[in-house]
Amino acid sequence: MRSAICPGSFDPMTYGHLDIVERASSHFDQVIVAVLENRTKSSLFTVAERIEMIRENTKKFPNVIVDSWYGLLVDYCKAHGVDTIVKGLRAVSDFDYELQMAQVNLQAANIETMFMATAPVHSFLSSSLVKELAHFGGDVSMMVPPNVLEALRTSLKGE
Numbered sequence: 745m746r747s748a749i750c751p752g753s754f755d756p757m758t759y760g761h762l763d764i765v766e767r768a769s770s771h772f773d774q775v776i777v778a779v780l781e782n783r784t785k786s787s788l789f790t791v792a793e794r795i796e797m798i799r800e801n802t803k804k805f806p807n808v809i810v811d812s813w814y815g816l817l818v819d820y821c822k823a824h825g826v827d828t829i830v831k832g833l834r835a836v837s838d839f840d841y842e843l844q845m846a847q848v849n850l851q852a853a854n855i856e857t858m859f860m861a862t863a864p865v866h867s868f869l870s871s872s873l874v875k876e877l878a879h880f881g882g883d884v885s886m887m888v889p890p891n892v893l894e895a896l897r898t899s900l901k902g903e
Contacts, residue, residue, distance in 0.1 A: 748772040748828040748858070751817050753780045754794050755787045756892045758874055760866035762801055764832035767860060769805045776826060777802060781814040788875055788899055801889045818853035829857045834867045 750765050754777070769775045779794050789797070791812050802808040813820040817829065829849060831842050839859070846857035862869075869887055878884050878896045885893055 745773040746828070747774040747776065747824070747826045748830045749776045749778050749817070749821060749824075749826045750830045751778045751780060751813070753782060753785065753787065753871065754798055755789055755871050756794065756874060756888060756896060757798050757801060758866070758869045758871060758888050758892075759886075760832065760834070760862055760869040762889065763863050763866055764830065764860055765802060765808060766805065768830040768858075769808050771858075772828070772830075773807060775805070775808045775830070776824065777808060777810045778817070778820065779810070779812040781812055783814075789895065793895065797889075797892050797895060800891050818849050818855050821855050822853060827855060829855060831857060831859055832862045833859050834862045834869070 748768055748771070750761075750768055752761065754761060765775060765777055777798050779791050779798065781791050795810050795812060798810045802810060821827065821829070829846070831846075833839055833842060842857070842859065846859075849855040849857060874884050874887050874896070878900055884896065888896065
């Protein structure tokens with residue numbers, strides 16, 4: 745079985761993320777959406793909240809599962825029999841960093857990275873942008889799925 749992993753913080757998941765997951769799911773037998781547990785980064789949503797939002801939005805894809813990981817992604821890949829990392833690229837600036845990571849992962853663990861160009865309609869999206877817009881009352885309804893929009897509204901009310 746060919747498995748791939750789509751890693752990220754997904755804080756929060758955007759339509760851009762969902763597009764990459766959907767497209768990856770048509771190329772692999774199984775796709776794992778892996779939520780990074782990053783102890784150095786302050787997140788708006790807990791890992792459990794992000795997992796639940798992602799599960800809700802990926803349940804229509806029977807070959808997609810959602811999990812979390814802490815540590816080196818290649819260690820997760822080895823432990824779960826995953827040999828391909830799928831990353832979405834929005835711009836050349838994304839490629840510079842992602843290429844270095846792909847080369848390290850290939851050399852260190854023989855894990856391939858497949859880059860997917862983000863659909864043009866989502867090329868400007870980032871979780872940071874969504875959080876910033878939502879924080880100041882901007883309309884992000886075209887950027888995130890409905891359950892994520894509701895979670896953003898609820899979370900930001902408490903700030």
